[in-house]
Amino acid sequence: MTAIAIPLMAEVHLLDVAGPAQVFGDAARLGADFSLHFVADGEAPLASAQGLPLAPATEWPELKPEDIILVPGGRAATLATAARLGEDSLGRLQNHYAVGGRVASVCSGAFSLGLAGLLDGRHCTTHHQLQNELALRFPQARVVSDVLFTEDEGILTSAGIASGIDLALHIVAQQEGPAMAARVARGMVMYTRRNGNAPQLSGILRHRAHLIDVVHLAQDLLDERFRERLQLAEIATAVGVSARTLSRAFGQAIGLTPLRYQQLLRLEEAQSLIQHGSTMQAAALAVGFDDGRMLRRLRARDAHDPRDTGVRSH
Structure with a gap:
């Protein structure tokens, strides 16, 4: 069973969370080996960017190297003002990657990966409006423009909000095969799965x-x-x-x-x-x-x- 841990923060975007969560949840209902865990550093509930209160667990599950931490993005006119993970969650990202685990991000969630020191020397991406700032903030990162998602030695990043769905389908295809990913995509009424090199801005x-x-x-x-x-x-x-x-x-x-x-x-x-x-x-x-x-x-x-x-x- 692959655990997908999704750490939340105040002002998190709902679609950043719900899109990948539905992909992994639907895959699990179809027989795939995924389990979802929503966690946060502080006290619950916390308010999403859209105002809906969320009540994640305050205790993290025990993660194995084959598990994934997926960091959603939050309200972000700029990276400097973007919602980000707290110190405890950033430490967990670092430790999980250090033992061979994978970490992923959606949209401005890449900022948290950068703060954890995980983007240096890695190809990565984020929302098209934040890419230049990400490159300036983390000059050792190899920011890729106008793609849906990237993968570089266990670091997976996706672009604007809805592209988290594409990244999640990619992970499902890797672990459970393209047929399972296609079944999930059809169930979500998506015409086709897009690969990471598809342009973010069609x-x-x-x-x-x-x-x-x-x-x-x-x-x-x-x-x-x-x-x-x-x-x-x-x-x-x-x-x-x-x-x-x-x-x-x-x-x-x-x-x-x-x-x-x-x-x-x-x-x-x-x-x-x-x-x-x-x-x-x-x-x-x-x-x-x-x-x-x-x-x-x-x-x-x-x-x-x-x-x-x-x-x-x-």
Whole structure:
């Protein structure tokens, strides 16, 4: 039985805790050998960042080298103000790693790993808004940008809040096999498991840093229906403008045409399917291309000049 100890602190983010906890809990209900333990240094209950009071145990379980301590993140405009573990829990992190145990973090939980001295010389990541600060605060750490999670000699770190789910599924796949991880993912209504090198900021998020409402409305439609054959006029009518106005607004807002944005979404989804075993042809058909030729051309083009998409080629 692998114990997953999750130390909590005041202002902890609920999803940082609940996402991985559901992964390991669901895996256990399906027969996997995981047990969950929620602990804290001080008196319970403590308040989460969202206001829900939590009542973790104040006594830690006896941990074996094969067990995992997973540190969630907390409210964090900056790392300097981030919720973090107390001295007792930091000492437990150090001791557990020293005897061969694994430690993991979600989002700003990487700050606690850094304070415990566990990031020096290790690849790691955190929320995209905190990565530069993490690198400055711990200059010996090898902070990796725009990935979902990293693993380096027993140190596992994940990026923004929901990526803790991806990291937990990765651990389940390692210990119980990909089939078990896939069953858990399906039960959580996740379309596919993503690997650690998947971009933290997908096209759906990367191109939303603007204030043009009509473009956001068009993106909403494309995000939902990117597999379909959508004509520019159809999209424009749906958002209440002319095709010419929509094209001009798209270019001003994100530097892409609506068609190129749709291709980006298709390409990212196809990349994920291929990474999980689909053939080029099957992935192309699944995302709306007629066959694999267009997908091959897009992958080749973005491998040569990825500047307008941010898509990684594999």
